[in-house]
Amino acid sequence: GASEVPREALLSHLGKMLSTAPLSDAESSDEEAEYVEYIYKPRPYFMTALCNHCKMDLCGRQALPCKDCGLSYYCCMPHMREDHTHRQLCYGLRQLVQQNGHDIFYKSADFDAEQFRSYRIVCIRHLEKLINRPLSATEQELLLFPLICNQNTCREHRFKRLVRCGQCGEVAYCKDQATHLSATHAQWCGAYKLFKALVIFQSKFGRVEPPLPDAVLKDLPMACSNTRQILKKLHFNVSDECEFAALTQISTGPLTVFYALKLCNRLRESELTVHLIGAEMEFEVDVFQKWELFLLHILPPVQTLNVVFVGPELNPNNINFEQLKKIRCCRLCRKAQRTVQYYFENRLYHDYCKDSKFIHPDLVCFFNSGLYRSTGFALEDTWPDTIRASLDLKCPIVVTSYTKYEAPLDMSQFINESNRHLNVALPPTTNPFASEKPERNFISDHDAPFMFKNYQCFVIE
Numbered sequence: 001g002a003s004e005v006p007r008e009a010l011l012s013h014l015g016k017m018l019s020t021a022p023l024s025d026a027e028s029s030d031e032e033a034e035y036v037e038y039i040y041k042p043r044p045y046f047m048t049a050l051c052n053h054c055k056m057d058l059c060g061r062q063a064l065p066c067k068d069c070g071l072s073y074y075c076c077m078p079h080m081r082e083d084h085t086h087r088q089l090c091y092g093l094r095q096l097v098q099q100n101g102h103d104i105f106y107k108s109a110d111f112d113a114e115q116f117r118s119y120r121i122v123c124i125r126h127l128e129k130l131i132n133r134p135l136s137a138t139e140q141e142l143l144l145f146p147l148i149c150n151q152n153t154c155r156e157h158r159f160k161r162l163v164r165c166g167q168c169g170e171v172a173y174c175k176d177q178a179t180h181l182s183a184t185h186a187q188w189c190g191a192y193k194l195f196k197a198l199v200i201f202q203s204k205f206g207r208v209e210p211p212l213p214d215a216v217l218k219d220l221p222m223a224c225s226n227t228r229q230i231l232k233k234l235h236f237n238v239s240d241e242c243e244f245a246a247l248t249q250i251s252t253g254p255l256t257v258f259y260a261l262k263l264c265n266r267l268r269e270s271e272l273t274v275h276l277i278g279a280e281m282e283f284e285v286d287v288f289q290k291w292e293l294f295l296l297h298i299l300p301p302v303q304t305l306n307v308v309f310v311g312p313e314l315n316p317n318n319i320n321f322e323q324l325k326k327i328r329c330c331r332l333c334r335k336a337q338r339t340v341q342y343y344f345e346n347r348l349y350h351d352y353c354k355d356s357k358f359i360h361p362d363l364v365c366f367f368n369s370g371l372y373r374s375t376g377f378a379l380e381d382t383w384p385d386t387i388r389a390s391l392d393l394k395c396p397i398v399v400t401s402y403t404k405y406e407a408p409l410d411m412s413q414f415i416n417e418s419n420r421h422l423n424v425a426l427p428p429t430t431n432p433f434a435s436e437k438p439e440r441n442f443i444s445d446h447d448a449p450f451m452f453k454n455y456q457c458f459v460i461e
Contacts, residue, residue: 041206041207042202042206042207043137043138044138044202044203045138045141045199045202045440046072046138046139046141046142046145047141047145047170047195047196047199048063048073048145048146048147048170048172049073049164049168049169049170049192049196050073050196050199050200051073051074051075051076051079052066052072052073052074052079052083052086053074053075053079053080053082053083054075054079055199055200055203055204056075057169057196057200058073058075058169059164059166059167059168059169060166060169061075063075063164064076064077064080065159066080066086066090067080068090068093068094069089069090069093069094069097070103070159071093071104071142071143071146071147072086072090072142073147088131089127089131089135089139089142091131092127092130092131093127093142095130096123096126096127096130099126099130103157103158104123104143104146104157105146105148105155105157106157108148108155108157109152109153109154109155109156112152113152113445113446113447116152116155116446117442117443117445120143120144123143124140124143124144127143141440144442145440145442147159147162147164147172148162148172149162149172149173149174149177149180150171150172150173150180150181150182150185151173151174151177151179151180151181151182152446154174154177154180156174156180161174161175161176162174162175163175165181165185165189165192167189167192167193168189168192168193168196169196170192170196171185171189171192188448188449188450191438191449191450192438192449192450194241194242194245194437194438195438195439195440195450197241197242198242198245198246198437198438201242208242208243208245208246209246210238210240210243210244210246210247210250211236211238211243212247212250212287212289212290212293213231213234213235213236213293213294213297214293214297214330215234215235215236215297216297216300216330216332216333217233217234217297217298217299217300218300219300220267220268220298220299220300220301221233221298222262225432226432226433227248227251227252227255227432227433227436230251230255230258230294230298230433231247233298234297234298244436245435245436245437245438246437248434248435248436248437249435249436249437249453250286250287250290250294251290251294251433252431252433252434252435252453252454253276253283253284253290253291253294253365253367253454254290254291254293254294254295255294255295255433256365256367256398256400256431256433256434256454256457257274257295257363257365257398258294258295258298258299258433259398259431259432259433259457260363260365260396260398260425260426260457260459261362261363261396263396263425263426263459264363264396264425264459264461266362266363266396267299267301268301269301269302269362270301270302270303270304271302271303271304271305271306272299272302272304272305272306272362272363273305273306273308273359273360273361273362273363274295274305274306274307274308274361274362274363274365275308275310275349275361275363275364275365275390276307276308276309276310276311276365276367277310277311277349277364277365277366277369277386277390278310278311278313278349278366278367278369279309279310279311279314279367280311280313280314281314281315281316281317281319283367283368283453284309284367285309285314285324288324288327288342289327291305291307291340291342292305292329292330292333292340296329296333296338296340297333302338303336303337303338303339304338304339304340304341305338305339305340305341306340306341306343306359307340307341307342307343308343308345308359308361309342309343309344309345310345310347310349310352311345311346311347311348311349312346312347312348314344314345314346315344315346321342321344324342324344325342325344327342343359348382348385348386349386349389349390350382350385350386350388350389353389353392353393360393360395361393361395362395362396363395363396363397363398364390364393364395364396364397364398365397365398365399365400366390366397366398366399366400366410367400367453367454368400368401368402368453368454369383369399369401369410370401370406370410371383371387371399371409371410371413371414372406372409372410372412372413383413384413384417387413387414387417388417388419391414391417391418391419391420391422394461395461396425396459396460396461397414397459397460397461398457398458398459399411399414399457399458399459399460400431400434400453400454400455400456400457401455401456401457402439402441402451402452402453402455402456403441403444403447403448403451403455403456404428404430404448404455404456405444405447405448406456407428407456407457407458408428410428410458411427411428411458414460422460422461423460423461424458424459424460425459425460425461426457426458426459427458428456428457428458429456429457429458430455430456431454431455431456431457433454434452434453434454434455434456434457435452435453435454435455436452437452437453438450438451438452439451439452439453
C-alpha cells in the first residue's frame with residue numbers, strides 16, 4: 001500500500017542494517033513512518049553439535065562427519081551432499097591436509113594453549129591462500145572450534161575415538177578416557193546449551209526479539225541489586241531462556257550505568273549525561289530505546305537524559321544518525337516532558353573533549369573496551385590519551401570487561417595513566433547487571449570458552 005513507500009525509501013536510505021519499527025507504545029500510531037531503529041542482524045554460526053546444512057541438533061543422534069574433510073557434521077547423507085556452501089572450503093581443507101602430509105589436528109596435543117590458538121590462526125591463513133579468498137567468520141569456526149578431545153594434553157581428533165557430552169553435544173572426549181572430560185566443563189555446559197539454543201533459534205526465525213518492559217517507576221529502585229530484581233520491579237517476566245538472555249544483552253548497558261551511579265550516590269539529578277566511549281553500533285546503539293526503557297524509566301528524578309556515543313569505529317556502515325535521533329520517548333514520558341537526547345561523535349574521545357560542543361558527563365563508560373591491549377584503533381594505542389582525558393573530567397568512571405582476566409589489567413591502565421589519587425568506589429568484581437547471553441571466546445578459550453558483555457566491572461572517581 002501507499003504507507004509502504006516511505007518505509008521502503010527509509011530502508012533503502014539506511015542500508016541493510018536498518019529496519020523500521022515503532023516503539024512499544026500502543027497509542028503512538030501517528031508519524032510512525034518517520035521513526036527508524038538500528039537493528040543488528042546476527043550472522044550464522046558453525047557448531048559441531050548442529051547439522052551444517054539444516055542446523056538440526058545432533059546431540060543424542062548419530063552425527064555424520066563430512067566424508068572428505070571430516071570437520072563439518074550432518075544429520076544424514078542427503079544433507080551432506082546438499083551442503084553446497086561447504087564445498088569450496090572442503091576442497092581447501094583437503095589441499096591443506098595434502099600439503100601438511102597429515103590431518104590438520106594431528107599431534108595438536110604438543111601445543112600449549114597459546115601455541116594451539118596461533119596454530120589455528122595459521123591454518124586459517126594458509127587455507128585462505130589455497131582458495132584465494134578470505135574465510136567468512138562462520139567458515140573460520142570449523143578450525144577455531146573443532147570437535148577434538150577436551151583434554152588439552154590429548155586433543156584426540158579422530159571422530160571414531162570420541163564421544164560427546166550427553167548434555168550439550170558440543171564438547172568431546174576420548175571414549176576410553178572418561179576423565180578427559182574436564183571437571184570445569186560442568187560449569188560451562190549450560191552456556192554451551194544456551195548458545196546452541198540461540199543459534200538454532202536464529203537459523204529458523206532470525207534475531208531473537210524479546211518483549212521489552214514499558215513500565216515507568218515512581219520511586220528509585222534502590223533495593224534492586226541485579227537484573228532480575230529490576231525486571232520484577234518493572235512487573236515484567238520472561239520465561240523463555242533465549243528471550244531472557246537476549247533481554248539481558250539489551251539491558252546490561254543502561255543497568256550498568258544505574259549500578260555505577262547508585263554506587264556513587266548520583267541518582268537524584270534532574271539532568272543526567274552519560275558518555276559511552278568506544279561505542280559500537282551492534283552493542284551500545286542496538287535496540288536504541290533501551291536507554292529510555294532501562295534507564296530513564298527507572299530514574300524518576302531525571303527529566304533529561306543525554307546519551308553520548310563516542311568512538312572512531314562508531315559508524316562503519318554510514319548509518320544516518322539524524323534518523324536515529326528522531327526516535328521518540330513513550331507517551332508517558334512525553335506527557336511528563338521527559339526526554340532522551342542522543343549524540344553521536346564518530347571520533348576519538350580525547351578529540352571530542354576539546355570540542356566546543358562537548359557536554360560534560362555525570363558518568364563515563366568504557367564497555368568491554370579491552371584497555372589493556374596495546375593495539376587499538378588503526379593499529380595504534382590511543383587508549384592512554386583517552387584515559388587521561390576521562391580522568392581530567394573528575395567524574396565517576398565505570399569500566400567493564402568480558403572476563404575476570406581482563407578487569408585487573410584494565411584497572412592497572414587507569415592507575416598507570418592517572419596523575420592524581422583515584423577513589424575506587426568498586427574494585428573489579430562480577431557485574432550483577434551483566435549480559436547472560438554467551439558469546440564464544442577464542443582469545444582465552446582454554447580458561448573460559450564463553451564470555452559475556454559487561455561481565456566484570458569496576459568504578460572509580
